[in-house]
Amino acid sequence: MRPSILDPLFAPLASLPGIGAKTGELYARLLGRESLEDCRIIDLLFHVPHSLIDRRKQPGIALAPQGAIVTVTARVDRHQPPPKGQSNQPYRVFLQDDTGELALVFFRAKGNWLEKSLPIDETVMVSGKVDWFNGRPSMVHPDHMARLSEGEKLPLVEPVYGLTAGLSPKVLRKTIEAAISRVPTLPEWLDESLIQKQGFLQTADALRLIHHPRDEHDIDPQAPVRRRLAYDEFLAGQVSLALVRSKLRKAPGVPVKPTGLLSAQVLKALPFSLTGSQTAAIADVLRDMAGEDRMLRLLQGDVGSGKTVVALMSMLAAVEAGGQAVLMAPTEILARQHHATISQMARMTGLTIEILTGRTKGREREEILARIASGEAQIVIGTHALFQDTVNYANLLLAVVDEQHRFGVHQRLRLTAKGVSPHMLVMTATPIPRTLVLAAFGDMDVSKLTDKPAGRKPIQTVIVPGERIGDIIARMRAAVAEGKKIYWICPLVEEDEESELMSVEERHAVLAKSFGAQAALIHGRMSGPEKDAVMMGFKNGETRLLVATTVIEVGVDVPDATIMVIEHAERFGLAQLHQLRGRVGRGSEASSCILVYKGKLSQNGEARLKIMRETEDGFIIAEEDLRLRGEGELLGTRQSGTPGFAIASLEAHGDLLEIARKDAHYLLDRDPELSSPRGEAIRTLLYLFRRDEAIRFLHAG
Ligand code: ADP
Ligand code: MG
Numbered sequence: 001m002r003p004s005i006l007d008p009l010f011a012p013l014a015s016l017p018g019i020g021a022k023t024g025e026l027y028a029r030l031l032g033r034e035s036l037e038d039c040r041i042i043d044l045l046f047h048v049p050h051s052l053i054d055r056r057k058q059p060g061i062a063l064a065p066q067g068a069i070v071t072v073t074a075r076v077d078r079h080q081p082p083p084k085g086q087s088n089q090p091y092r093v094f095l096q097d098d099t100g101e102l103a104l105v106f107f108r109a110k111g112n113w114l115e116k117s118l119p120i121d122e123t124v125m126v127s128g129k130v131d132w133f134n135g136r137p138s139m140v141h142p143d144h145m146a147r148l149s150e151g152e153k154l155p156l157v158e159p160v161y162g163l164t165a166g167l168s169p170k171v172l173r174k175t176i177e178a179a180i181s182r183v184p185t186l187p188e189w190l191d192e193s194l195i196q197k198q199g200f201l202q203t204a205d206a207l208r209l210i211h212h213p214r215d216e217h218d219i220d221p222q223a224p225v226r227r228r229l230a231y232d233e234f235l236a237g238q239v240s241l242a243l244v245r246s247k248l249r250k251a252p253g254v255p256v257k258p259t260g261l262l263s264a265q266v267l268k269a270l271p272f273s274l275t276g277s278q279t280a281a282i283a284d285v286l287r288d289m290a291g292e293d294r295m296l297r298l299l300q301g302d303v304g305s306g307k308t309v310v311a312l313m314s315m316l317a318a319v320e321a322g323g324q325a326v327l328m329a330p331t332e333i334l335a336r337q338h339h340a341t342i343s344q345m346a347r348m349t350g351l352t353i354e355i356l357t358g359r360t361k362g363r364e365r366e367e368i369l370a371r372i373a374s375g376e377a378q379i380v381i382g383t384h385a386l387f388q389d390t391v392n393y394a395n396l397l398l399a400v401v402d403e404q405h406r407f408g409v410h411q412r413l414r415l416t417a418k419g420v421s422p423h424m425l426v427m428t429a430t431p432i433p434r435t436l437v438l439a440a441f442g443d444m445d446v447s448k449l450t451d452k453p454a455g456r457k458p459i460q461t462v463i464v465p466g467e468r469i470g471d472i473i474a475r476m477r478a479a480v481a482e483g484k485k486i487y488w489i490c491p492l493v494e495e496d497e498e499s500e501l502m503s504v505e506e507r508h509a510v511l512a513k514s515f516g517a518q519a520a521l522i523h524g525r526m527s528g529p530e531k532d533a534v535m536m537g538f539k540n541g542e543t544r545l546l547v548a549t550t551v552i553e554v555g556v557d558v559p560d561a562t563i564m565v566i567e568h569a570e571r572f573g574l575a576q577l578h579q580l581r582g583r584v585g586r587g588s589e590a591s592s593c594i595l596v597y598k599g600k601l602s603q604n605g606e607a608r609l610k611i612m613r614e615t616e617d618g619f620i621i622a623e624e625d626l627r628l629r630g631e632g633e634l635l636g637t638r639q640s641g642t643p644g645f646a647i648a649s650l651e652a653h654g655d656l657l658e659i660a661r662k663d664a665h666y667l668l669d670r671d672p673e674l675s676s677p678r679g680e681a682i683r684t685l686l687y688l689f690r691r692d693e694a695i696r697f698l699h700a701g
Contacts, residue, residue: 002687006042008182009688013039016178018171026167027175042688044179046646048210048226049159052219053127053143056156062099064130064137067602069160071127072102072139073148076118081111088466090140090599093118095126102130103138105599108503123148133600144169159213180208186688189681190231194663200228203688210647221652230648234660236685237645240694242664245296246672256289256397256423258317262349266316269348270309272453278306281447285314285425288445289398295423301449302618303582304456307427308557310449311400312342314425319351319378323397326422327381332357332528333535334402337557339381346379356382356391359528400425429579429618459585459593461613463569466598472565473514480518480544485561487583488547491568491598507567508547518544550576559587569595569612570605574625577612585616646689 002010013019013027014036024036031043055071064070074095082089093104093114104126106114118124128142146154161172186204194200201209206225213219220226267274274282281299288295301307315325327342329335339355346353354368354377371377375394380386399422426444464472476486488511490504508521520543522534537543539558546561564584569577577595584591595609611624650657671679674695686692 002692003684005184005186006684006687008184009042009045010040011182012037013041013044013179016041016175018175018178023167023171026164030162030164030167030172041179041182044176045183045207045211047161047176048229048647049161049213049219051160052213052216053154053158053160054156054215055125055127055154055158060099061095061097061102061137064102066132067129069127069129069143071125071144071154072097073123073125074102076120076122076124077101078120079111079115079118095124100137103136104142105138105140107141117145117147119147125154127154131602133602157214159211159219176211180211183207187681187684189235189678189685191663191678194659198227198231199224200231201225203228203232221649226647227653227656230645230653231656231660232685233645233648233689234653234657235663235682236689236691238657238660238664239667239682240686240691242668243694246668254323254397255292256286256318256321256323258286258289258320260320262320262346262351263313263316265348266312266346270345272455274309275306275449275451275453277301277447277449277451278310281310281449282313284445284447285310286317289314289317289423294421295398295425295445297425297445297447299425299427299447299449301427301429302452303429303579304452304586305429305449306453307402307429307449308338308341309345311402311425311427312345314400315379315398316346316349318398318423321397323395324372324375324377324393325379325398325400326386326393326396327379327400327402328386329381329383329402332359332383333531333556335381335383336532337535338402341557342379342381351378352376353379353381356380356385357528358383358385360385396422398423398425400427402427429582455588456585457588457590459581459591459616461581461593461595463595463597463609463613466567466596469596472594472596473511476545476563476565477514479563480515484544484563485538485541485558486545486563486565487561487580488545489564489566489580490547490549491571504547504549511545511547515545519547520545521547523549550580556583557586558583560589562587562589562591564591564593565596566594567596568598569609570597570601574608574611574621578618578621581612581616582618 013031014024019027019036021036024039027039027044028034028036031039031047033039033043051069053069053071058071058073059065061072061074064072072095074097077094077096080092080094082091087108091106091109091111091114093106095102095104104118125144125146125148126139126142127144128139130137130139132138143160144154158169159173161169161176163169163172183204186202188195188202190200200206201224206228209218210225210229213223217223218225221230281301285295285297288297299307299310301310311327315327318325327338329338335355335357339353343353352371354371356365356368356372360368360382368377368380369391372380373392373394385391401424476488479486488507490507504521504523508519511519520534520538522531526534534543534546535556535558538546538561541560562584564581566572566577566580572580581593584593593612595612597605597609601609608624611621615621648656667678667682668674670676674680674683683692683695686695
């Protein structure tokens with residue numbers, strides 16, 4: 001049971017003043033939860049500022065440093081709306097102070113709104129990031145704008161938070177202040193000597209202070225408040241992983257003795273032969289599963305390296321040994337696609353291969369559940385619905401989890417906590433550095449797919465300015481006339497789903513003028529069956545040009561699609577571009593990728609796109625990405641922390657992870673049941689960071 005001392009932090013977020021149904025929805029989205037009911041006060045406290053605006057010094061326009069967030073007080077000189085009929089061009093407003101001129105740049109902005117907030121000759125205060133190009137400074141979408149005449153004031157020092165469309169910084173700040181007032185006194189779970197050595201604050205103080213930065217130093221990942229919380233978070237993770245592992249180790253292994261009959265059948269029918277590293281990875285898996293210990297293996301393979309076949313061969317081994325196997329995908333689209341591919345590859349075996357997702361309902365669901373419980377269903381493919389409480393397996397020997405970085409460790413815990421501990425194969429397309437593997441999964445065995453399937457042609461990548469969109473469309477029409485298939489990816493709109501939707505629909509409307517019914521549209525707001533239908537139409541060639549948001553980023557496999565157009569490529573993380581590009585170059589036809597950028601590229605932006613042009617090697621791209629942007633982006637996430645972590649970041653706090661790992665082992669060696677006073681406090685820590693599922697293992701067998 002959760003220690004009652006944490007109750008104020010785990011009270012529903014809705015219990016704070018000023019949160020209604022509408023704002024509640026925004027908070028749920030902000031905090032990445034399904035609904036407001038899932039949001040607790042602690043979740044908001046873990047939403048920490050990523051930067052700060054310091055209005056105490058205002059250097060003046062001419063002295064604003066490149067890339068810095070600055071505040072400028074200046075007079076509005078003139079407005080420059082986009083030329084008629086070119087709504088994709090930005091709206092510019094020019095400000096002047098004694099030192100120079102600054103262009104405020106707005107995309108898809110409403111002119112009358114801008115005229116009202118920035119009237120000509122009015123003195124205004126704006127804050128935002130300054131970009132210098134060709135000796136001229138500009139600021140794209142200022143974070144804040146205020147009119148001095150209206151007595152509007154901006155606080156001198158202000159933390160800046162990640163936002164979601166519709167939620168204003170002001171409202172968020174107020175809610176956070178209310179949340180801070182609920183922070184209780186917490187027990188100390190760290191050794192005094194470590195606290196001394198690291199100069200750590202107390203956790204409760206850190207939770208309050210992190211929201212009240214005094215200056216830049218307090219925003220730095222190395223600030224004492226951040227290091228304390230990062231350490232707590234790592235420690236919670238490491239203790240829970242260690243508990244799971246010791247539990248897994250204790251669980252008697254079920255050695256899997258495959259006959260090899262099914263896999264031989266499937267192999268023979270494959271239209272290709274396995275690559276060397278596919279064969280090696282399958283051998284790793286078979287060896288692990290034949291042993292006494294539970295397998296816990298990570299399969300790393302770049303996009304298109306052929307992980308699905310490895311999964312299938314592993315699952316067949318489990319079935320040959322008389323058991324069941326599941327494959328869990330992060331999204332409905334992927335689950336359905338895996339189900340289609342795998343059913344096709346294994347068609348001659350006569351196996352019963354089911355699909356189970358959140359969408360499987362009613363009678364159908366009952367029947368599938370019955371077949372899973374009786375063991376008649378040998379392979380089950382689905383989403384996390386596979387591991388809900390109502391699903392009972394007759395003899396689950398293997399669980400394969402695809403694209404793991406979308407899942408936390410929690411799913412794994414949930415499964416093990418259900419009393420089934422199958423062998424586990426986790427597949428990821430992201431080249432994860434060793435330290436990240438350790439933080440996210442604990443010590444895991446790793447197989448890598450290093451060689452690409454034979455016959456792949458390199459993908460030719462070109463970088464094209466947005467002004468040439470007309471040429472691109474003409475070229476694409478020619479390509480479609482030759483029978484080619486094209487993905488057209490629309491800009492990622494930072495933190496704003498509404499405009500993302502708008503932009504993809506707009507683009508589709510424009511392209512439909514040239515491509516008619518051959519242009520299809522897919523995005524995240526469509527219902528599952530709608531998405532399926534669109535994917536199906538593209539796969540079987542009814543449509544030839546698929547206009548998409550990044551919903552197709554992960555895993556989609558249409559081998560005869562050979563052209564990828566990515567608009568506003570400069571807004572994507574490199575890892576994400578790599579994932580997207582990996583959707584083409586899958587068949588024997590030569591493929592190309594067209595990276596379209598808008599406006600002027602910054603130096604860094606140019607360097608990043610060049611890397612894409614120069615290499616297709618996911619590991620090199622990941623390394624460069626890490627170097628240029630930091631690891632948050634490496635996994636395609638927009639938060640600053642490492643995926644699965646609210647505050648800790650490996651890049652910044654890698655040293656702490658190692659200490660936390662040792663600390664966890666030291667603690668559990670001496671106090672495996674967490675019953676000492678420190679052990680009790682550690683339980684509170686696990687609850688605080690929602691790693692408490694591991695506590696169940698203390699008493700379960
Ligand atoms: P990913 O690792 O990205 O999940 P997939 O498993 O989807 O990759 O495989 C990508 C494509 O490559 C599929 O069309 C698959 O049939 C094909 N493929 C897999 N292995 C090989 C191989 N050894 N030789 C040729 N093609 C292969
Ligand atoms: Mg895949």
